[in-house]
Amino acid sequence: MQTDSQTHMPDDISLSVRHLIKNFTVGGRWYSNKNEQIVSAVADISFDIRRGTTMGLVGESGCGKSTTARCILRLIDPTSGSVLFRANGNSEKIIDVMAESPEELRQLRQNMQIVFQDPFASLNPRMTVGTTIEELLIVNTNMDRANRANRVLELLDLVGLESIHAKRFPHEFSGGQRQRIGVARALALNPSFVVCDEPVSALDVSIQAQVLNLLSDLQENFGLTYLFITHDLAVVRQICDDVAVMYLGKIVERSPVEKLFAEPMHPYTQALVSAAPIPNPSRQRDRTRILLEGDVPSPINPPSGCRFQSRCSIGRTEQKCLEIEPPLTDVDGTHCVACHFPAVRSVI
Ligand SMILES: Nc1ncnc2c1ncn2[C@@H]1O[C@H](COP(=O)(O)OP(=O)(O)OP(=O)(O)O)[C@@H](O)[C@H]1O
Ligand code: SF4
Ligand SMILES: [Mg+2]
Secondary structure, X not given: OEOOOOOOOOOOEEEEEEEEEEEEEEOOEOOEOOOOEEEEXXXXXXXXXXXXXXXXXXXXXXXXXXXXXXXXXXXXXXXXEEEEEEHHHOOOOEEEHHHOXXXXXXXXHHHEEEEOOOHHHHOOOOXXXXXXXXXXXXXXXXXXXXXXXXXXXXXXXXXXXXXXXXXXXXXXXXHHHHHHHXXXXXXXXXXXXXXXXXXXXXXXXXXXXXXXXXXXXXXXXXXXXXXXXXXXXXXXXXXXXXXXXXEOOEEEEEEEHHHHHHOOOOHHHHHHHHHOOOOOHHHHHHOOOOOOOOOOOOXXXXXXXXXXXXXXXXXXXXXXXXXXXXOOEEOOOOOEEOOOOOOOOOOO
């Protein structure tokens, strides 16, 4: 694996991703590489997440959000790129995640955790919730039994569950409660960075709000930094400070969240924002929805030039868009856009 030569990061940054690329090889046979194809799942993306803040990663299904997260946590190895991480929120200790040995990675994972969309799938159905959380403490800490028991109860309390819940099995919980267990488990080893991969997508809207509030409270209390993955812009608006919009493996726009909604500059972001509901019913009625034509192209042989070109009403026939990939360019110090013809087109 190739890593970048980035060696430092500013004090206010918790995680710094540079030129991250992940290609999967599909097809072919065990005896031959013939018919093999390359899936360009993450295609050279870079971003920073500020300490104690939430960065949203949004985009349609298959655009590379989970692959990005899995590379950052080294659950899979990226093809190339670098990830620097400030361990324990400690300004002295910056870790080059890609250079970590398996043993170092095991320790690092105490500091970098993930909450999945479907916590049920990752909970052992035959273990009580108390035992599931205690297992983590047994494997990763030197706590004695009494301290582990106290810590389990403390974690359940932190996520709004009761001590009685420690004795119950996963199937005895509702969807929202299971997600609370997922959060308790993620927090068990005191991480400073948590990836939330669609943590509320499977929940009813009212339960979504409760889990989002819980995540916000925990962030405030423990200074957590979140990478929050979702396809739902309403959720982004509720919980994120900054947001990066992904399309077919690329970040096409990145900015503070309010700016992205007020002044979207990329035609793809404009379409997404125009389709997201807003709280004001009369303004909602007056809005024009920008409809995206066609489907997302395959990440096997993605379009040349701008990857969005086949669906873009502005650049579809522009030679430049067909031939040259637009770089992600800083327009005002906080707002970056990857488009040859960027323009604020208000959609609210
Ligand atoms: N192990 C794999 N082997 C081959 N292709 C893969 C693999 N994992 C992911 N992909 C492909 O990489 C692309 C990005 O997938 P990814 O799961 O990161 O998307 P996503 O944005 O998280 O989508 P969703 O919103 O549906 O979760 C998709 O085209 C997917 O099919
Ligand atoms: S670069 Fe061209 S095709 Fe791509 S989003 Fe901008 S205008 Fe559309
Ligand atoms: Mg995903």
